[in-house]
Amino acid sequence: LKHRTLKDFKCDICDYATHLKRSLKIHSLRHYDSKVYKCDICDYGTNYKNCLKMHLLSHNGLKDLKCGICDFATNHKRCLKMHLLTHNAAKDFKCDLCDYATYRK
Numbered sequence: 596l597k598h599r600t601l602k603d604f605k606c607d608i609c610d611y612a613t614h615l616k617r618s619l620k621i622h623s624l625r626h627y628d629s630k631v632y633k634c635d636i637c638d639y640g641t642n643y644k645n646c647l648k649m650h651l652l653s654h655n656g657l658k659d660l661k662c663g664i665c666d667f668a669t670n671h672k673r674c675l676k677m678h679l680l681t682h683n684a685a686k687d688f689k690c691d692l693c694d695y696a697t698y699r700k
Contacts, residue, residue: 602612604619608626613619621642624631630640632647636654641647649670652659658668660675664682669675686696 602614604614604616605612606619606622606626608623611619611622613622624642631642632644633640634647634650634654636651639647639650641650652670658670660670660672661668662675662678662682664679667675667678669678689696
C-alpha cells in the first residue's frame with residue numbers, strides 16, 4: 596500500500612486540500628450556515644447524517660443504553676460512560692469550603 600500525497604481536491608474558500616473528494620465535500624459544509632440534514636419534528640439541523648440519526652432518537656422516548664447498576668438510561672454512549680463513572684470513580688475533586696466532592700472537575 597502507498598499513501599497518496601497529491602491533494603487534488605482544494606477548497607474554493609480557504610486553503611484546505613485533500614486527496615479525497617468526500618473529505619472536501621464534508622469540509623465545504625463548514626463554510627455554509629444551511630444544514631443539509633433537518634429534523635422533520637423540530638427545527639434541529641446538522642451537516643452530519645449520524646448526528647441527525649442520534650437526534651431523532653431523542654424524539655421517540657426510547658433510551659437504548661441502560662446502566663446496569665441503577666435506572667439511568669440514554670441514547671448516547673458518551674453520556675452512559677460519564678454516568679458509569681459516578682458509580683465507581685474516586686471523588687478526587689473536593690470543595691475547600693464544605694464536604695462536597697465529585698469525580699469530575
